[in-house]
Amino acid sequence: MGFEDFESIFGEAKPEWANESRRFLFHFDAIDPSRLRIRVTDFHSSTWEAVRSVEQLEDMRDTVGIGGSWFEFVDYVIASIKSEDVKLVLEENAKSDGAAHAKLVAQKSKGMPLISFSLAKLANSAASEAMMNLSLELFKSYKNMQNLFIKEQECSDRLAKALSAEQGKNESMQGQLELSSRRQKLQKTNTSDKTHIFASLVSSDTFNGLQNSPGITLFGQGKGKGSPVAGY
Structure with a gap:
């Protein structure tokens, strides 16, 4: 149980303070497997930080009232941080200009439990270092x-080239199949024509042979109608 696989999260926090018009950027990262760090800054005059251990977040889970396993709670925190409803609540200091205290508040969706982190204000070199690291x-x-x-684009380009090559092969095979089909049809047509011509020639030769054969009289060539086709 910890933050071994925790990936850094960046986002914008909307300030809730009448005198604040600057925009704030927040960053969540794991210092080590047992501690989570939250930093918020406007890169100008307000930089805030908080560090929470696994034990402190366990206490937060009990306070917020989110059941389930530790990993389900961490998933809920991450979903809340990544939502569009992350606010920086600033509390004005009556003795000096600017805010003295701040809280980062996140909510997964309306009606769901709030996740809140109290932040400590950084000053001087600590603030500069935090902004630099962020x-x-x-x-x-x-x-x-x-x-x-870039890697995904290169992979996409390789897939596009492979797909184009396969399409080219398919088109070539389709063309060969169509050409083969046309040749077969042409061969069948030629064979049919040759058979018809051969049959005509055979029929003509047979007729001429019978006509010229002695002792054979064809129908219609006798002396009178109704003569037999052939007789010996």
Whole structure:
């Protein structure tokens, strides 16, 4: 039970504070298998952070009231973070300008339990380092997605070429089949014509042979109608 396979998550948190118009980016990542880190920043003057252990998240699960296994709870947290309803609730400090406290609140969907993380404000070098690390992680995530896209594009191109080659083979085979079919039809036609011509020649030769044979009288060639076809 832990965060061994946890993948970094980036997103935008909508600030809920009348005096805040800047946009905030948040980042969830696993420091190690037992700790989850949350950072939120506007890359200007407000940077926040929280670290939660597995034990603290177990307590959160009991408080929120989400049943099921640990992995089901983590899946619910991830789904909530990736939803469109992630808010940064800022609490104004009466003694100074800006917010003194903040909470990142996420909800998987309306009517579902809220996931809330209280954040501590970072200042000076800690804030600068957090912004730098978040920027580097964001760039790393972008490069990973870019490389994945390139690999998928190359795979798609190879599949398209293979499909095109198969289509070419199929078209060639179809053309050969059609040519063979036309040849067979032509051969049948030629054979039929030759048979007809041969039959005509045989019939003509037979008729001429019978006509010229002595002692054979063909019908219609006797002295009178009704003469026998042949007689000896």
